[in-house]
Amino acid sequence: MVNTVALDLASTIRHDGDGGVLDTLTSVDGLEALLADVGLVDVAASDALLVRVVEVRAATRALFARAVEPGPPSRADANRLMPLDDAVALINRSAALAPVTPALSWPPSSTMHTVAGVSPDDAVLATLARATIDFLTSPDAAELRACTAPRCVRYFVKGHGRQEFCKPSCSNRARAARHYSRTHAA
Template identity: 55%
Template sequence: MERWLALELASTIRHDGDGGVADDLTTVQETTRWIQEHRDLLAGHVPAGGLTADEPLRLEIIELRQAVRALFARAVSPAPPSPADAHRLMNADQATARLNVAAAREPVTPQLDWPAEGAPTTQLLSAENDPSVRLVATLARAAIDFLTGPQRLDLRSCTAPRCVRYFVKSHGRQEWCKPSCGNRARAARHYSRHRTAADGSALS
């Protein structure tokens, strides 16, 4: 399954398995862990040995996540957005501006890489020495690439009870981000139908 850095960032807000919402970026330690866990998607943009977050970097990433989730909500409209933060989303213009400012903080130059055996690719040569700035700019560019790419058309907000994730639909009738959410949604529908039928019998 293809992974998108922007979607991974948005998914740091998730269902906690107990009816609530968890945030994977609540502390500096958790933020550092998230960065380490996504080394493959960040390769070439952060130091090979990883990056240890501090509080200013954590807050920058959270601010960027707010912008990404606001624009994801716009992308899935008129369907409802994720309920995790639907009540406090920034407006789309503000989110777009925040994304663009973050992306512009790292001056990059595209470089052609064409090995003797293989296809040509583009590498970005950075003029920024601060790895924290590079990380935030990389996350912003990833969100811009996602939102301007074809996958935006297949972005959905999971409709399963208590789920707060966004996902990219991989087949025509997909309603949920993962099978466990589908099971939970079907169980909820089954319960609702039986309860409605029971209430109707009690009234007759």
């Protein structure tokens, strides 16, 4: 099962449908939507937390861009990647903000509990950073790809051998672009 928290964070940058890039983390409302999507509903979103989450997202996308090599990174990242050492350091620093301990529950399952005394903001950053670490160290990381459809800037996990795009609409857009280039070649 793919841990989607890191992918959800990275997907807060996506195409806007008109050839541009849409960043959903430009406001506290966007941050609230992300936190709800990843199940962190007990945290009050703030401008200060938004700035810190955007930094973790930049580091996550920089690491995703390196993970898809030798394939191309997302077009949204190609010209503005955080340096690799900075991205790794930021993710590690953020993950360490909230120590966690494993806890057994019955029937047997393992959950992680944040150590008492950690601020909610630090817990959010640690959760997002650890999700990035968990994803990049999982077998799913080998199947990470940047969608190559025109205008798409998403990363996705390749679900089957022939999958080239993040979703069917991207496949259709790529097919239409190929057709257009063939029929309108000078």
